[in-house]
Amino acid sequence: MFExxxxxxxxxxxxxxxxxIIRSLEVTDYDxxxxxxxxxxxxxxxxxxxxxxxxxxxxDMPNLILLDLKLPKLDGFEVLKTIKNTDSLRHIPVIVLxxxxxxxxxxxxxxxxxxxxxxxxxNFTLFITLMEEFGSYWLEHNVRxxxxxxxx
Amino acid sequence: MDxxxxxxxxxxxxxxxxxxxxNAFNSYFDRCVISAAHSVSDARDCxxxxxxxxxxxxxxxxxxxxxxxxxxLKKAPVIAMIDPLNKKxxxxxxxxxxxxxxxxxxxxxxxxxxxxxQILAENNLNYKKNCLNTNVSEQYKNLYxxxxxGIVLHEIIFDGQGTPIDYVIVDxxxxxxxxxxxxxxxxxxxxxxxxxxxxxxxxxxxxxxxVQTGQPTSFDTYYAPMKKYFSIxxxxxxxxxxxxxxxxxxxxxxxxxxxxxxxxxxxxxxDKLLSAQDSLDFFSISDITNIDxxxxxxxxFSQVTNVASVIVDNKGxxxxxPSNECQPCYNYTKTPTACHGCPLTRYMLNRNTGxxxxxxxxxxxxxxxxxxxxxxxxxxxxxxxxxxxxxxxADENLIQKISxxxxxxxxxxxxxLTSRNNHHQIPFEKIKEFxxxxxxxxxxxxxxxxxxxxxxxxxxxxxxxxxALIHELEEKNKELQQFAYAVSHDLKSPLxxxxxxxxxxxxxxxxxxxxxxxxxxxxxxxxxxxxxxxLDDLLELSRVGSVNHDIESFSLTDVVYEAIELxxxxxxxxxxTVTVDPSLPEIIGDRVRIMQLFQNLIDNAVKFIGDTERPLxxxxxxEIDNQPCVFVRDNGIGIxxxxxxxxxxxxxxxxxxxxxxxxxxxxVKRIVEMHDGTIWYTSEGAGKGSTFYIxxxxxxxxxxx
Numbered sequence: 001m002f003e004x005x006x007x008x009x010x011x012x013x014x015x016x017x018x019x020x021i022i023r024s025l026e027v028t029d030y031d032x033x034x035x036x037x038x039x040x041x042x043x044x045x046x047x048x049x050x051x052x053x054x055x056x057x058x059x060d061m062p063n064l065i066l067l068d069l070k071l072p073k074l075d076g077f078e079v080l081k082t083i084k085n086t087d088s089l090r091h092i093p094v095i096v097l098x099x100x101x102x103x104x105x106x107x108x109x110x111x112x113x114x115x116x117x118x119x120x121x122x123n124f125t126l127f128i129t130l131m132e133e134f135g136s137y138w139l140e141h142n143v144r145x146x147x148x149x150x151x152x
Numbered sequence: 153m154d155x156x157x158x159x160x161x162x163x164x165x166x167x168x169x170x171x172x173x174x175n176a177f178n179s180y181f182d183r184c185v186i187s188a189a190h191s192v193s194d195a196r197d198c199x200x201x202x203x204x205x206x207x208x209x210x211x212x213x214x215x216x217x218x219x220x221x222x223x224x225l226k227k228a229p230v231i232a233m234i235d236p237l238n239k240k241x242x243x244x245x246x247x248x249x250x251x252x253x254x255x256x257x258x259x260x261x262x263x264x265x266x267x268x269x270q271i272l273a274e275n276n277l278n279y280k281k282n283c284l285n286t287n288v289s290e291q292y293k294n295l296y297x298x299x300x301x302g303i304v305l306h307e308i309i310f311d312g313q314g315t316p317i318d319y320v321i322v323d324x325x326x327x328x329x330x331x332x333x334x335x336x337x338x339x340x341x342x343x344x345x346x347x348x349x350x351x352x353x354x355x356x357x358x359x360x361x362x363v364q365t366g367q368p369t370s371f372d373t374y375y376a377p378m379k380k381y382f383s384i385x386x387x388x389x390x391x392x393x394x395x396x397x398x399x400x401x402x403x404x405x406x407x408x409x410x411x412x413x414x415x416x417x418x419x420x421x422x423d424k425l426l427s428a429q430d431s432l433d434f435f436s437i438s439d440i441t442n443i444d445x446x447x448x449x450x451x452x453f454s455q456v457t458n459v460a461s462v463i464v465d466n467k468g469x470x471x472x473x474p475s476n477e478c479q480p481c482y483n484y485t486k487t488p489t490a491c492h493g494c495p496l497t498r499y500m501l502n503r504n505t506g507x508x509x510x511x512x513x514x515x516x517x518x519x520x521x522x523x524x525x526x527x528x529x530x531x532x533x534x535x536x537x538x539x540x541x542x543x544x545x546a547d548e549n550l551i552q553k554i555s556x557x558x559x560x561x562x563x564x565x566x567x568x569l570t571s572r573n574n575h576h577q578i579p580f581e582k583i584k585e586f587x588x589x590x591x592x593x594x595x596x597x598x599x600x601x602x603x604x605x606x607x608x609x610x611x612x613x614x615x616x617x618x619x620a621l622i623h624e625l626e627e628k629n630k631e632l633q634q635f636a637y638a639v640s641h642d643l644k645s646p647l648x649x650x651x652x653x654x655x656x657x658x659x660x661x662x663x664x665x666x667x668x669x670x671x672x673x674x675x676x677x678x679x680x681x682x683x684x685x686x687l688d689d690l691l692e693l694s695r696v697g698s699v700n701h702d703i704e705s706f707s708l709t710d711v712v713y714e715a716i717e718l719x720x721x722x723x724x725x726x727x728x729t730v731t732v733d734p735s736l737p738e739i740i741g742d743r744v745r746i747m748q749l750f751q752n753l754i755d756n757a758v759k760f761i762g763d764t765e766r767p768l769x770x771x772x773x774x775e776i777d778n779q780p781c782v783f784v785r786d787n788g789i790g791i792x793x794x795x796x797x798x799x800x801x802x803x804x805x806x807x808x809x810x811x812x813x814x815x816x817x818x819x820v821k822r823i824v825e826m827h828d829g830t831i832w833y834t835s836e837g838a839g840k841g842s843t844f845y846i847x848x849x850x851x852x853x854x855x856x857x
Binding site: 014016017019020070100120 | 637641646648653655659
């Protein structure tokens with residue numbers, strides 16, 4: 001087994017939040033690649049390398065996805081469902097990161113096989129902490145499958 | 153002096169009449185030459201030496217000779233005159249080739265020039281008329297020619313004793329021709345009965361009374377030969393002439409009749425519904441009681457008491473099959489089990505039936521019957537009938553009859569009657585009492601069932617109402633949940649932004665560039681104003697329904713123009729043409745809210761107008777399924793079909809880059825719902841423009857078109 005380069009796809013429609021996530025992750029010491037898309041359709045285009053993401057290669061595919069639920073065009077649940085129903089994508093851990101802390105949303109996300117569910121904290125320090133812990137857990141301790149032979 | 157001479161040949165032996173006609177023609181036509189002939193031979197001479205434009209001929213002229221002469225006249229149209237009292241031959245001249253016939257009365261003779269003129273005009277022959285031919289003022293003439301009502305001038309024909317026997321049409325106006333589809337030339341000089349296909353002159357009595365008394369009158373009538381309703385006014389002109397003014401009111405009458413019919417039908421329906429007594433008619437005994445159970449009770453009863461029984465409904469139809477039908481009289485009848493063959497059954501069902509039947513009447517003295525009604529809620533729903541053979545006085549004659557019929561000995565008959573009687577210990581009177589008791593019991597049972605049925609019906613209605621209410625509550629609850637979710641999400645988002653950037657600034661306080669600092673600050677400031685906007689809009693939304701203005705009637709056109717005024721800036725910026733249909737209805741409602749509604753819709757349309765070459769927003773009126781609808785239509789970017797259902801949801805922004813909070817259309821929908829209206833959206837898809845339709849309740853809308 002060899003270490004794969006961490007690549008995170010951030011699916012977030014709020015540009016402020018996207019920037020906050022990116023900047024929080026940048027200040028952590030992880031050597032990572034970050035991609036950002038701002039709606040559900042764009043996310044699937046990215047993952048299926050369609051339209052404006054035609055030129056992406058397998059190496060650009062993320063090995064971690066941060067997913068907001070309330071998205072324009074195609075909502076986060078639909079994106080999650082598609083990822084988990086697609087053989088070549090199913091192995092990618094999807095971490096839901098949303099403002100919603102409603103029971104029904106949490107339940108639905110796990111039913112659709114989300115790997116983790118995080119609620120965006122209002123306090124920034126907590127946000128940084130969350131991102132640091134997130135990085136430490138998912139990028140350091142968590143053993144990821146090889147994205148290249150993901151499905152096996 | 154270019155007009156041709158008018159040449160008339162007048163064939164009439166009566167000098168006086170000739171004079172009247174001659175005067176009439178001379179005063180009507182400017183240049184008129186009249187040759188008068190007193191006999192057929194005179195006329196022939198004239199015809200040999202001259203040509204004529206028209207010939208007026210007294211058809212009574214020497215009988216057959218006149219008619220025969222008429223046949224030879226081919227060169228000029230002939231108007232035949234017939235004697236007023238010789239109606240029989242009215243059709244003869246026209247059969248012989250005359251253009252038309254007229255009845256020769258004084259008024260008609262004076263009309264002859266006009267008639268001749270019209271006949272010739274139809275053949276495109278025009279002659280110069282004398283301008284002084286009338287003493288009627290121009291104004292009245294115009295009225296006569298142009299008024300909508302038909303006008304007819306008539307002359308009454310009296311017999312030798314001065315009794316009115318008929319009347320003749322002297323002249324008619326153009327409306328007459330239009331209403332009755334009869335040409336003036338065909339009407340002038342005709343008997344009324346002839347012209348209107350009636351065996352007798354229509355309304356002759358009434359008309360002659362008007363002429364005799366001078367008292368005008370008017371009446372409404374249905375004239376069967378034409379299948380039309382007329383409203384007719386009659387007034388006298390002189391001692392023999394009168395005029396009628398009439399109007400065809402058939403269509404009005406039909407409408408009225410239809411309305412009357414419809415009203416009476418509705419009324420009877422309503423009466424039926426209102427009368428509680430009638431509602432029982434909808435029930436039959438089988439709705440209230442279980443017929444199978446009834447049959448069982450009846451069978452047991454008959455077995456125990458050894459009587460025949462059957463139950464019939466209130467119309468006399470059997471609802472159970474008869475029990476013990478033949479047993480009680482088996483010894484005498486030996487009839488087949490089929491009840492219609494059994495005299496007892498027949499006797500039971502109707503005492504009178506079969507009295508003419510010797511067979512039945514022979515047994516009648518030995519039958520007895522009883523019926524007990526089953527009464528539910530005061531209404532007889534059924535009858536339980538029992539019958540039995542009993543031994544009354546053994547009438548010798550009858551015993552003999554029976555023995556003969558059955559071909560058994562008299563002794564055997566008596567023995568059988570006696571033996572039968574011994575078998576039955578329960579006297580029939582007791583059985584009758586028992587029957588009444590039982591019928592009463594069944595009645596009570598039926599009544600309970602009926603009450604139960606009604607209660608069940610009520611319960612069903614209640615349950616339906618409850619379910620509808622629950623459903624509505626669930627919908628509202630869902631809406632509320634969605635609202636709470638949307639609010640928490642959308643309000644939290646800017647808060648997270650503010651806190652996040654504040655945190656970043658704080659952390660990087662020492663090593664952050666001024667550019668980064670300004671950038672972070674502007675993010676914070678944007679988020680705060682976004683928050684402000686959201687809160688304002690939410691507050692506005694919550695006010696709809698809770699803060700109400702006065703309900704008033706106002707012109708939607710005015711309100712729409714005011715709304716346009718409020719978004720004028722944006723309209724000019726995008727160079728959008730806005731058109732408003734001037735026929736928008738008057739509306740009863742909250743004027744401020746309705747304006748807000750249109751302001752939002754127009755603002756929305758401008759916002760999503762896209763980059764069309766000629767941006768256009770139309771606000772118009774249209775009736776859809778008899779409902780008054782106002783629409784706001786644009787040729788902007790439209791909405792993809794899959795997203796159309798979401799547009800009225802709170803905070804739904806199909807375009808994340810657009811300004812605004814996503815509350816506008818939710819607000820619009822809420823305002824429409826507050827006015828008991830409905831709003832819907834149509835678009836053929838992205839890029840194809842949008843139309844919002846708003847239907848207001850009919851009772852709150854008046855269209856002044």
